[in-house]
Amino acid sequence: MTALLELSGVSKHFGGMKAVDDVSFTVRQGAICGLIGPNGAGKTTVVNLISGYLKPTTGTIRLAGADVADLRPHRLAAAGVARTYQNLQLFEESTVLENVLIGRHLSFKGRRWQMGRTRRREEAEQHEVARRLIDRVGLTGVIDADVAELSYGMRRRVEIARAMATEPRLLLLDEPTAGMNRTESDEIGELIRSINDEGVTVLLVDHNVRLVTEVCHRVVVLDWGRVLTEAGPTEVWQDQRVKTAYLGTHDRNAVEAPDAGR
Ligand SMILES: Nc1ncnc2c1ncn2[C@@H]1O[C@H](COP(=O)(O)OP(=O)(O)OP(=O)(O)O)[C@@H](O)[C@H]1O
Numbered sequence: 209m210t211a212l213l214e215l216s217g218v219s220k221h222f223g224g225m226k227a228v229d230d231v232s233f234t235v236r237q238g239a240i241c242g243l244i245g246p247n248g249a250g251k252t253t254v255v256n257l258i259s260g261y262l263k264p265t266t267g268t269i270r271l272a273g274a275d276v277a278d279l280r281p282h283r284l285a286a287a288g289v290a291r292t293y294q295n296l297q298l299f300e301e302s303t304v305l306e307n308v309l310i311g312r313h314l315s316f317k318g319r320r321w322q323m324g325r326t327r328r329r330e331e332a333e334q335h336e337v338a339r340r341l342i343d344r345v346g347l348t349g350v351i352d353a354d355v356a357e358l359s360y361g362m363r364r365r366v367e368i369a370r371a372m373a374t375e376p377r378l379l380l381l382d383e384p385t386a387g388m389n390r391t392e393s394d395e396i397g398e399l400i401r402s403i404n405d406e407g408v409t410v411l412l413v414d415h416n417v418r419l420v421t422e423v424c425h426r427v428v429v430l431d432w433g434r435v436l437t438e439a440g441p442t443e444v445w446q447d448q449r450v451k452t453a454y455l456g457t458h459d460r461n462a463v464e465a466p467d468a469g470r
Pocket residue numbers: 222225226227245246247248249250251252253254294
């Protein structure tokens with residue numbers, strides 16, 4: 209197994225609060241790994257740590273063997289880590305195309321002083337890549353619409369297209385199906401699979417049991433900031449500790465039963 213991402217003894221404390229507490233897990237190159245747990249378990253904090261938005265209090269984070277725990281988000285993006293956000297972070301008054309082109313910005317870097325025809329050709333190429341991605345996430349019909357005009361589900365797709373525009377090797381998806389109906393979330397599942405088929409490793413945070421079970425190769429469960437268990441996508445729901453964590457003191461909407469939402 210070749211590990212693309214390795215967290216080792218990672219903790220994040222906010223004052224006296226241990227949001228993430230001695231977390232270790234590995235994501236295999238080419239895998240889709242689920243990161244699940246009840247509300248407040250520490251999932252988004254882990255995503256923030258991996259993507260450089262937070263620095264660990266202790267522990268190491270390795271990407272393809274290199275220690276990246278101290279890198280800032282733009283350096284991590286350049287190293288191949290892209291993400292979406294639980295609370296959408298889009299430029300609402302810009303078009304879908306413009307939002308995705310922002311993701312292409314990294315590719316422009318270092319070439320921005322080119323002039324004339326070369327530059328125009330490069331810009332045309334960037335537009336073409338962005339258009340293909342927008343097509344891929346099913347938003348061709350609204351490519352020139354302002355994001356503010358789009359439905360919530362469509363905005364989530366814009367975020368995925370923008371993340372993919374950076375040509376990541378690791379894609380972190382923070383609740384990509386939040387607020388979606390079953391058909392929409394199934395489509396996102398298909399999209400995640402097709403992205404993974406192209407060789408992009410995925411870390412998927414989601415409360416949707418069906419999605420996690422169907423697309424993930426491996427699932428890491430967090431509870432109270434710690435790794436509760438790690439297992440295959442079907443067996444994980446059979447684990448009594450996982451059921452207790454979800455059905456106990458935390459959010460009951462997340463998981464009612466192993467096949468909830470099917
Ligand atoms: N910046 C912060 N300052 C203080 N506490 C924080 C901060 N960020 C997160 N926390 C706390 O850390 C804990 C873990 O939060 P986190 O958002 O990572 O959980 P989560 O598993 O993503 O939850 P959800 O499923 O509700 O999104 C929570 O108790 C949260 O209140």
